Amino acid sequence: MRKPCCEKKDTNKGAWSKLEDQKLTDYILKHGEGCWRSLPQAAGLLRCGKSCRLRWVNYLRPDLKRGNFGEDEEDLIIKLHALLGNRWSLIAGRLPGRTDNEVKNHWNIHLKKKLSMMGIDPDNRRSLLSPTFTKSNASNDSSSACQPFNPATASGAISSTCLPDLNLDLTIAPPLSYQNLALN
DNA sequence: AAGAAATTCAACCGCTTGGGT
DNA sequence: TACCCAAGCGGTTGAATTTCT
Numbered sequence: 309m310r311k312p313c314c315e316k317k318d319t320n321k322g323a324w325s326k327l328e329d330q331k332l333t334d335y336i337l338k339h340g341e342g343c344w345r346s347l348p349q350a351a352g353l354l355r356c357g358k359s360c361r362l363r364w365v366n367y368l369r370p371d372l373k374r375g376n377f378g379e380d381e382e383d384l385i386i387k388l389h390a391l392l393g394n395r396w397s398l399i400a401g402r403l404p405g406r407t408d409n410e411v412k413n414h415w416n417i418h419l420k421k422k423l424s425m426m427g428i429d430p431d432n433r434r435s436l437l438s439p440t441f442t443k444s445n446a447s448n449d450s451s452s453a454c455q456p457f458n459p460a461t462a463s464g465a466i467s468s469t470c471l472p473d474l475n476l477d478l479t480i481a482p483p484l485s486y487q488n489l490a491l492n
Numbered sequence: 493a494a495g496a497a498a499t500t501c502a503a504c505c506g507c508t509t510g511g512g513t
Numbered sequence: 514t515a516c517c518c519a520a521g522c523g524g525t526t527g528a529a530t531t532t533c534t
Binding site (some may be wrong): 317321322323324359362363367409410413414417492 | 499500501502503504505
């Protein structure tokens with residue numbers, strides 16, 4: 309049996325109150341992020357650390373954009389999802405001010421539907437309207453069946469043969485921190 | 493106006509990962 | 514190498530809100 313992430317009794321659950329938000333924000337602005345396990349007690353919150361982290365990351369962070377997704381953002385999500393699959397944190401990392409939770413919700417609520425309406429299977433990018441899509445639009449190699457991208461089996465080069473007209477002009481760059489390291 | 497159904501999104505749960513020992 | 518623990522991640526849930534009948 310797995311240990312609970314924190315002592316369940318004496319911790320609040322459910323929606324956060326304004327006071328709790330304030331306490332958490334104040335504490336993090338003062339002391340910075342980190343050590344989520346001990347944070348609730350230090351900040352005077354009756355929450356588990358996990359809950360605090362989630363609240364901060366998904367809602368309270370000052371750099372969050374919030375509000376509706378722009379068309380360019382949706383476009384990018386669709387492209388990145390085609391490339392990365394359900395790796396929401398990676399996708400969100402390329403959308404400044406957006407969280408993985410937000411991206412995931414937006415995908416499940418809006419973009420899946422949008423792609424379906426366009427006749428595209430959101431899960432594997434197959435055309436729902438034309439079963440011959442892969443043959444007529446993709447490579448001549450009929451043996452390369454259209455498969456969702458699998459990072460475990462991918463070997464560097466990513467095939468776009470399964471993707472209908474998504475204009476995948478993406479390049480993968482290492483995160484900024486790596487780039488900085490490389491420069492030094 | 494009221495109730496039902498659908499939609500949205502914040503939050504939780506449990507598994508995985510990565511660092512330390 | 515094996516184990517432990519904290520943090521991170523993605524899937525799922527459920528309450529609140531909106532839309533429909």
